[in-house]
Amino acid sequence: MNVATPNPTSAERAEKLQGLGCKRKRVEDVRFTQGKGNYVDDLKLPRMLYGDFVRSPHAHARIKSIDTSKAKAVPGVLAVLTAADLKPLGLHYMPTLAGDVAAVLAEEKVLFQNQEVAFIIAEDRYIAADAAELVEVEYEALPVVIDPFKAMAPDAPVLREDIKDKTDGAHGKRKHYNHIFEWQMGDREATDLAFRKADVTIKELISYQRVHPCPLETCQAVASFDKITSELTLWGTFQAPHVIRTVASLISKIPEHKIHVIAPDIGGGFGNKVGAYPGYICAIVASIVTGRPVKWVEDRIENLSTTAFARDYHMTTEIACTKDGKVTGLRVHTLADHGAFDACADPSKWPAGFFNIVTGSYDFPVAHVAVDGVYTNKAPGGVAYRCSFRVTEAAYCIERAMDIMAQKLGMDPAEFRMKNLIRREQFPYVSALGWEYDSGDYHTALQKALDTVGYRQLRAEQKAKREAFKRGETRELMGIGVIFFTEIVGAGPSRNCDILGIAMFDSAEIRIHPTGSVIARLGTKSQGQGHETTYAQIIATEIGLAADNIAIEEGNTDTAPYGLGTYGSRSTPVSGAATAMAARKIKAKAQMIAAHLLEVHDDDLEWDIDRFRVRGNPERFKTMTELAWAAYNNVPPGMEPGLEAVSYYDPPNMTYPFGAYICVADIDADTGVTKIRRFYALDDCGTRINPMIIEGQIHGGLTEAFGIAMGQEIHYDAEGNVTTASLMDYFLPTAVETPRWETDWTTTPSPHHPIGAKGVGESPNVGGVPCFANAVNDAFAFLGSTHIQMPHDNWRTWTVANKLGLHA
Amino acid sequence: MIPGSFAYHRPTSVSEAVLLLDSLGDEARALAGGHSLIPMMKLRLASPAHLIDLGGIGELRSLREEAGEIVIGAMTTQHELIGSQLLSAKIPILSETSLLIADPQVRYLGTIGGNVANGDPGNDLPAVMICLNATYDVTGKSGPRRIAARDFYQGAYFTALEPGEIVTAIRIPVPQAGHGYAYEKLKRKIGDYATAAAAVVLSMSGGKVVACSIGLTNVAETPLWAEEAAGIIVGSTLDAATVKKAVAAAEAITAPASDARGPAIYRTKMAGVMLARALARARQRAGA
Structure with a gap:
């Protein structure tokens, strides 16, 4: 027993694990670099149909009539859906993550160019595209609101007639029919006082233009509804598969256990694939209507012009400062252009995301921030494009403003920053706008x-x-x-972060097989981040089994524990933590098994890279591989066999x-x-x-x-x-x-x-x-x-x- | 991004292609490299019922020198232009320009004939052809004829081609040995059309310019021959004052659209900057 010759050194044993700190090659790349990834559009099901949208050429127009008869007459067209078809099902609007609703298919009006008006369902993509050209829609053009600064003018056109009399939005009072919310943080009076007392102030409108995440793979889905079992399987480009399942259940009334959401390989997300889109809903409805699988794939123009954009933040920024360059106050008012529907993908209580990180890395004694969200005739969105919620807007705002102040003071911008950075001894540091910076x-x-x-x-x-x-x-x-x-990043603690009422924990489940190989499943979903590689490294170091023997699986809601998905750099902070915690549960059980096998007390054992050994007698040990085997045939009396654990991690802080x-x-x-x-x-x-x-x-x-x-x-x-x-x-x-x-x-x-x-x-x-x-x-x-x-x-x-x- | 349906034809001779184009009429479009037409079809901005692919016609793929001219078959790819030793030796501005067209993948398929015949003001080769005083061999149902590049372009996507005619070859008079040349192109990224570009070919003698020709890309509905600007340069030593005058003359004939590359005034000014830089580089390269 336990004889290995020659004995590997500790360093050799640690290296073999390829754990934390190892420049391990990405295991995903074996398939990606050979063109063998498995994306949504690679999926071909028997009798699969294809959907395509008829879209509005106008940014704002009343729909006077829609004639689908010529399109329906095209051989190979099975159906053409319009709002009139969806309305009886209550599906012509869908709830957004921001507490608003968004049109699935436009009913009385279109509110942005390329908005979805009708959905063609046909035997192939070419027929669908041909038929889309034959749908006749009569529009009456209406005046548009493009400049967000004109959205709340007294005579501005009414954009959202569906909610124009609604005085309370999801985040409080609305000031105007094109207003969505006002959100404030900080101490306004104290900030105003700081500005009155300041030696030097600056004020600048700092605009962050509307951009788009533009992942290489566009948004797409395949819906397959089984009329016999009444079960829906939905494959799609989902950064948050479980959230999609819950939303799909709430919208469709299909019980959640009868919905199977699968996110296969995803070709980049960057926030674009967090929310739900009309294409998903229409594919589901089309599959229910036809009883056949339906695929919907965006093209590049549709992606850039209709599915979630990012930024469009217009930040009037002021800094107060002493003449020798110590900042004394920050005041920001932001006008946020959300487009036609409020479809921002932020945690529910944060309509402007974590924009109150805008004090940045600097020790501002006081600050105040206000954000007004408005509707315009542009595509909806406002997602976190490769950043945590509205954090890149905030960083751009403060970093530009700091330079402007340094310039006014005649100071070098690096020196000005050095003078105002939060000092090491101030951590944990509570900012003037309420965040507790951890370190x-x-x-x-x-x-x-x-x-x-x-x-x-x-x-x-x-x-x-x-x-x-x-x-x-x-x-x-x-x-x-x-x-x-x-x-x-790492949203987030349940006390202040939820999506649709679901706390933003995340999860990991780890199973150790008898031979010491491992499968772990997580609630997150890689879109290129390399989760299959890195989660295995965490487990390898925690429980001493080689990363190469650890399979990581994400994206199947039937097998993965519930999670909130991957965005806002939350996978490592939240699911990574859950992974470590689940691994520690396994390690604790393994320690008891080891004590049983070595006939010592638990406390007499110490951990050594990939094994438990007896303190003071390192020749007596049990490796994790041995303990995995023992977990299935020789556990201590009274202990359940098996070696697996699940952890739902609610982070204490960001x-x-x-x-x-x-x-x-x-x-x-x-x-x-x-x-x-x-x-x-x-x-x-x-x-x-x-x-x-x-x-x-x-x-x-x-x-x-x-x-x-x-x-x-x-x-x-x-x-x-x-x-x-x-x-x-x-x-x-x-x-x-x-x-x-x-x-x-x-x-x-x-x-x-x-x-x-x-x-x-x-x-x-x-x-x-x-x-x-x-x-x-x-x-x-x-x-x-x-x-x-x-x-x-x-x-x-x-x-x-x-x-x-x-x-x- | 899905084209409408179309019939595909692949003739093997020019006469067969001309017959097809004639019999199918307005419904037919000739297909060369396809890098303008296919995207237009995918956007459904063009929906030809018949595509006549010229790729199977061997006689359109040639590159030779005859009687003081370089004659290039219309289906010669831009990649082949770059690789041609004959062109590198005799008309190096063609290789230099071709290297600035789109990207290598496009150039493997994109042809000289498609580039010059499509009438897209964003294409790079037309201004170079105007600069070099090239002539296009054209064939249609009424037989072959020749059209000077300087007379060919009438508006955006409008050319002197009659319905059913195709460009079969490009004839370029071999420029004087020892000439200087440059194609200066400002673009936003690889693969982009020019914000503005300038082609210059000139010859020097005794420190003075004895001949000069200038073409401008993508600063009007058609490529431009900057005849007056070239005239200002001839006889000068390319001193700063003369170059400034020539730039002003070139800028005066531009009429660019405002687009995402910039407002019209910017594109006009960039035509001037590109011209000044092309003149400077051409001079460095010119003998004597």
Whole structure:
């Protein structure tokens, strides 16, 4: 027994586990890199039908009539659904996660361009598309509201006639028929006082344009209703499969146990795949009506113009400060454009998400924030595009405002930040807007970033280049962007986070098989994050079984324990914690079995990487593999056999990843073309589970941030036509445009997370966007420019240079 | 993104293609590389009932020099233009321009004939053809004829082609040995059409420009021949004042649309910047 020759060292045994800290290769990539992923559109069921939408060409119009007769006459068309068909079922509207309703198929009016008006069900996609062209809809065009600042004008057109007399919304009183909610946080009086007493103040409208997550795979679903068993199986691109099951049950009245939701491989989500869309509902109804499976797949234009957008936040921002550069107050009023329906995907009590993280990484004694949400004739959404709820908006707001204040004070922006960062000894730190930051060492991180890039030398180079520019020796402007961000992720504690009344816990179930291999199932759903790789690493370290022998399964609501899904960087903070807790239950039982086998008391055992050994007698031990076998044939008297556990983890607090980013940009004053010469990202996400996956996450998030800051915009013209709904005009950077990324880290473990991890996927978007923006702004700052709105694409940047007289 | 239904034809000779185009009339469209037409069909902005694929016609795929001209078959791909040693030696601006068209995958299929014949002002090769004073061999039911590139473009997607005619070859007079050239293209990302672009071919002698031709891309409904601007350059040493005058003359003939690439004024100014840069680079490359 227990003889292995030669005996592996402790280090060798630990390495074999591929646990925490290991740069383990992504196990998913074996199939993804060979084109063998299994996505929704790969699914082909016998007798499957295809759905396609008839969409509105108008942004706001009354529907006078819909004639589907020609479409229905096309051979191969089984049915054409309109609101008139859905209304008797109560399905022409669906509830949104934000307490509003959204039209499934437009009834009396359309409220945004490309809104769903009718749903064709046909034998194949081509027939469906042909028939969609034959549906005749008569519209009476109505005046549009595109500018959110005009939404609450006294004479603004009424957008939502279905709720126009409703004075109370889901989040309190409505001030106007196009108003959704007002949300406030902080101490208004104390903040006003701070501004009255301030030596220096700044005020700027900082707008974060409407963008779209634009995952490579669009939103799609296959619904299959079995008329014999009355059971519905729904495959789809769902970041939160269990929530979809609950919503589907509430809407359809099909009992929840008769609904099977399956999210197979997902090709990127970034928030776009959190909510429910008309396509899902119509596919379900169509399957119930026809008794056959129905597939619905969005094309790129539909994705960009109808399923959830992000941002569209217009933040009037003020900072109060002493003359020597100590911030004394922050005041922000945000106008939030939610489009035609309030379909934001935020926890129920947070209509503006966690926007009150807007004090950022700085020690503001007082602050006040107010957010007004309004309806416009644009697509609904307002999702967290690779960020926790409204956190990237907040980070962009404060990081731009800090630069504007530094400029007014004549201080270096890095020095100004150093002076105001929350100090290490202040943690846990309660912000003026109510969050308890769990941990941080901000000064160390920022100093490391400044030292690594050679910040002083960069500023000296910039000074020389500015002089050369003034002398006419160069047409290039150099900008240096410095930011420090604090994320708030891991929603969240049940005391303040729920979705549709379901607390935002998450879950893990782990089963150890007799031979020591493992299957674990979770309530989250990877869309590219690499969960199959990283969750196994957590388990490997916790219970000493090799990650390669641990299968991770997500996305099937029949087998996975209930969870709230993957978004807001919550998988590691919440499900990762549940995984560790479930593993610890298993380990505790294994310890009792080990004591039984070794005939010692539980307390006489100690854990050693992959085994329990007798204290003071390390030659006597039982490995986890042995204990797994014993769990099925030799447990202590009175103990149930088997070795498995489930954990539902209600996090005690959010986690607060942070980072310091620095960007160097060179701008061609004559064309506006901006080259990112250098981008350095230092992230602190607490305990690092897989450094390679973290680096990949940072690269991806920075690339998306680059896209947003330098070109992305969902733009509407004055008539409400969306003008950027294809990848010709919606800027998705390729490898050619993407800068080189330098990554770095510090490690400040979360004190309340079982393994100290904080989440990382969204940090680079949160920190990246303001960093690019600050670099572009910094390039023009010496000419008196204070704030330039994003995106910083060529023509806009050229226009700034032109207005500053640089082309004279 | 799903096209309407259509019949697909794959003729093996020019005469067969011309017959098909003639007999099928307005319902038929010739298909070359397909990188303009197929997306238009997927968006249902074009719904031809018949597609006549020219890809099976061997005689349209050639590249040779004859009597002081380079003659390029219409179905020669942009990838083949880039790889041609003959072109690199004699008309290097064609390789330089082709490398700036879309991306490698598009260039494997995209053809010179489709690029010049489609009439899309965003295409890069038409302005270069105008700059080089190329001629297009055209064939239709009434037989072959030749059209100068400078007379070919009439409006966005409107050209001098009669219904049923196809471009079969492009003839380019070989520019003077030792000429300088440049194609400067400003775009937002790989694969994009030009915000503005300028093609320049010039020859120097004794420090002065003795010949110059300029074409501009995507700053009007058609590619532009900047004849006046080129005239200003000829005889000069490309001094700053002359270049400034030529840029102003070129900007004056632009009439770009405002789009997501920028407002009209920006695109006009970028045509000027691209021209100035193309002139500078062409001069560096010119002998004597």
